[in-house]
Amino acid sequence: MTDIVTLKAICDELKLDPREARERLRAAVTDAKANPEMAKARKSRTPWQWVKGSAAEKEARRILQPAKQPVKAT
Secondary structure (H helix, E strand, C coil), X not given: CCCEEEHHHHHHHHCCCHHHHHHHHHHHHHCXXXXXXXXXXXXXXXXXXXXXXXXXXXXXXXHHCCCCCCCCCC
16 A cells, blocks of 8 residues: 655644645646646645655655745854
């Protein structure tokens, strides 16, 4: 049996708001050249979930990684 990773699990792990995460993923899916695995794996009206270890899951995690904040010199 394949393990499934849900968006909720990724959001809990990365401490993200699920609504914001869905917005970011929807924006990423529209750019098929930059995110080919997400574009192939996504079907409308289905839950955001991926097979554990799949290329699409890795791409989703990359998209949802928090942006690095620049360090201010004081």
